Amino acid sequence: DAGITQSPRHKVTETGTPVTLRCHQTENHRYMYWYRQDPGHGLRLIHYSYGVKDTDKGEVSDGYSVSRSKTEDFLLTLESATSSQTSVYFCAISVGPYEQYFGPGTRLTVT
Amino acid sequence: DAKTTQPPSMDCAEGRAANLPCNHSTISGNEYVYWYRQIHSQGPQYIIHGLKNNETNEMASLIITEDRKSSTLILPHATLRDTAVYYCIVRVATTNFGNEKLTFGTGTRLTIIP
Numbered sequence: 219d220a221g222i223t224q225s226p227r228h229k230v231t232e233t234g235t236p237v238t239l240r241c242h243q244t245e246n247h248r249y250m251y252w253y254r255q256d257p258g259h260g261l262r263l264i265h266y267s268y269g270v271k272d273t274d275k276g277e278v279s280d281g282y283s284v285s286r287s288k289t290e291d292f293l294l295t296l297e298s299a300t301s302s303q304t305s306v307y308f309c310a311i312s313v314g315p316y317e318q319y320f321g322p323g324t325r326l327t328v329t
Numbered sequence: 330d331a332k333t334t335q336p337p338s339m340d341c342a343e344g345r346a347a348n349l350p351c352n353h354s355t356i357s358g359n360e361y362v363y364w365y366r367q368i369h370s371q372g373p374q375y376i377i378h379g380l381k382n383n384e385t386n387e388m389a390s391l392i393i394t395e396d397r398k399s400s401t402l403i404l405p406h407a408t409l410r411d412t413a414v415y416y417c418i419v420r421v422a423t424t425n426f427g428n429e430k431l432t433f434g435t436g437t438r439l440t441i442i443p
Contacts, residue, residue, distance in 0.1 A: 251430070253433075258435065259435070260416065260433035260434050260435045260436060261373065261431075261433035262433070263430055263431070263432070266430060276430065277432075306370070308372050308373070310372070310373075316361070316363070316375075316378045317375040317378075318373075318375065318431060319375070320371075320372025320373050320374070321372055322371065322372055323370065323371070323372055
């Protein structure tokens with residue numbers, strides 16, 4: 219077990235409010251990722267990180283920012299949440315050259 | 330990255346082999362085939378990957394055609410716990426260790442029938 223947790227696991231928030239989701243790993247892996255999952259779209263990459271303070275955009279990065287000040291934590295921030303950001307958010311880490319290990323997910327509802 | 334095509338859904342009887350096809354006709358020579366699955370609302374789980382040779386691990390077997398344009402994931406003795414969405418992904422394995430930005434499609438929903 220790669221030891222990855224996400225918090226919160228569920229959140230309901232109002233349009234326009236800021237939201238931060240946290241991904242925490244316990245094994246010092248270098249690469250971390252944020253995906254979102256919506257019906258009919260599979261999983262789509264939002265942002266990823268290749269080290270402390272080193273991040274880059276994925277295919278659906280608009281409206282999201284990330285930060286990684288420590289190896290173990292990768293934060294995803296919605297500066298001003300919109301209803302289109304209602305989704306399930308998964309964090310993942312690379313645990314080897316070919317395998318990503320995914321967290322349990324955060325279900326976010328923006329009303 | 331090469332695009333993949335999978336059937337949207339399949340059924341398989343419990344105890345039988347489940348064979349999940351994937352078409353990746355535009356695959357390049359340096360692209361690997363990966364399989365992940367997602368059980369209910371959990372995070373995706375890595376199953377297996379391969380380049381051109383057939384591969385087997387404790388979970389499944391991966392058969393890649395000689396021209397590499399298609400592959401089949403085989404679950405040899407399917408159980409009810411194998412009911413999940415299965416994703417076939419084609420991706421270049423970069424020289425940067427672990428730098429795998431995976432692109433997931435909509436996958437195949439496999440239902441194991443008791």
